[in-house]
Amino acid sequence: MILAVELLRDLVRIPSPSGREDAVVARLEDEFRRLGWTPQRHGRNLTALLDGGPGPLLLLNSHTDTVPVGENWTKDPHAAQVENGRIYGRGANDAKGCLAAMILGAAQAFAKDAPKGRVLVAASCEEEVLGKGLEKLLPLLPRPDAAVVGEPTGLNPAVAQKGLIVLEIDASGRAAHAAHGGGVNAVEGAARDVLALSKLRFDKVHPALGAPTLNVTQISGGSSHNVIPDRCTLVVDIRTTPDYAPDEIVARVREAVEGSVRVRSSRLDSVATDPAHPVVQAALAANPAGKPYGSPTLSDWVFLKGVPTVKAGPGDSRRSHTPDEYLEVAELEAGVRFYEALIRNYFLKAAP
Ligand SMILES: [Zn+2]
Incomplete structure (x- = not known):
């Protein structure tokens, strides 16, 4: 052989x-x-x-x-x-x-x-x-x-x-000239969502895998230093355990944030x-x-x-x-x- x-x-x-x-x-x-x-x-x-x-x-x-x-x-x-x-x-x-x-x-x-x-x-x-x-x-x-x-x-x-869920969260605002003020700053909305996500806890601890983890891994917003941005997008990487259905985790995120949540991937259980x-x-x-x-x-x-x-x-x-x-x-x-x-x-x- x-x-x-x-x-x-x-x-x-x-x-x-x-x-x-x-x-x-x-x-x-x-x-x-x-x-x-x-x-x-x-x-x-x-x-x-x-x-x-x-x-x-x-x-x-x-x-x-x-x-x-x-x-x-x-x-x-x-x-x-x-x-x-x-x-x-x-x-x-x-x-x-x-x-x-x-x-x-x-x-x-x-x-x-x-x-x-x-x-x-x-x-x-x-x-x-x-x-x-x-x-x-x-x-x-x-x-x-x-x-x-x-x-x-x-x-x-x-x-x-562990499984994987990838989410995108869009914060939206209203554009304005930075010198004039006004507008609604989408980057600030996204920042509040980042902080809210950092406080999100998953209590069920799997004997082999522990608890699910969640990390904001990408952020992009704004087009120019002098424009109040009307859009900012976060990408969130969540590593899941069998204790939570993917829908349950997505629902928890939706409750926690102001922005609109899109599921990029949730098929990897x-x-x-x-x-x-x-x-x-x-x-x-x-x-x-x-x-x-x-x-x-x-x-x-x-x-x-x-x-x-x-x-x-x-x-x-x-x-x-x-x-x-x-x-x-x-x-x-x-x-x-x-x-x-x-x-x-x-x-x-x-x-x-
Ligand atoms: Zn391999």
């Missing part, structure tokens, strides 16, 4: 920013065939079904795309050089390492003493832009009984994930899995040192609402999207063992 290091280095050598995953998908298609699997292309998404006989269906998903290379690299972002036990390159950590470990872990689980059940491996595109990836793929697949989303978590199982569910227990049994936690960052898990899911994989999310991104060889190899054990444990726990 191909070494995990070689597979990951190959994947890192093929650039795959969101929307341009074709070449890396072709490389994975070859790999699936080499493993004896039957790859299926759905656009730039790729799947293969490993069938150990009747039993539950476990989805293993990670993504093929990366963020753009960006600046300040001291290594070649696509040379996949190995130095001091680290594999460097864009996507090494997020999430090609998870993908390589998942594929080879699944291959090992089915190479001998195959578990009784089915594993669907899905390499999806456009995760970094939450685009035409898993969300478009899922309706084409049989509904999984449980899922694992491969993201760098240090092999700790994320049992909950918070998700959570009962820590006692077999898929979480299987992840913990695969890495007894792992600590279940709540993840503040989005991933393709948002599209798996209603499917018991755990987010886990080798690497460290603090290295994602940074220059000189890397994954340690030891982390990668532990990842392969982790996914193999997770698969075996899941089918023992879900269908003993």
Whole structure:
């Protein structure tokens, strides 16, 4: 069987920013065939079904795309050089390492003493832009009984994930010449709204995620130093928990502010899995040192609402999207063992 290091280095050598995953998908298609699997292309998404006989269906998903290379690299972002036990390159950590470990872990689980059940491996595109990836793929697949989303978590199982709401709040006023006075200053209205939002509290504290957070992240208003502005717009980023319906949060904001509120996005819901569910227990049994936690960052898990899911994989999310991104060889190899054990444990726990 191909070494995990070689597979990951190959994947890192093929650039795959969101929307341009074709070449890396072709490389994975070859790999699936080499493993004896039957790859299926759905656009730039790729799947293969490993069938150990009747039993539950476990989805293993990670993504093929990366963020753009960006600046300040001291290594070649696509040379996949190995130095001091680290594999460097864009996507090494997020999430090609998870993908390589998942594929080879699944291959090992089915190479001998195959578990009784089915594993669907899905390499999806456009995760970094939450685009035409898993969300478009899922309706084409049989509904999984449980899922694992491969993201760098240090092999700790994320049992909950925050959602995202983006709002725009327009303060309106009446323009006038600044020298003459009069008019209604929209910037002042927006300022009152910023202060009102800073006092808004969400009392329900989720055991893994804490309370929702709200931040005003952008403000724009005014056109000239000598004109009382008639319009000022705030952008608000809200990270949600399962304790609040998105509508409830939007309603709280509407009550708190003077301006008119527009919902730019509220489709990315918070998700959570009962820590006692077999898929979480299987992840913990695969890495007894792992600590279940709540993840503040989005991933393709948002599209798996209603499917018991755990987010886990080798690497460290603090290295994602940074220059000189890397994954340690030891982390990668532990990842392969982790996914193999997770698969075996899941089918023992879900269908003993
Ligand atoms: Zn990722």
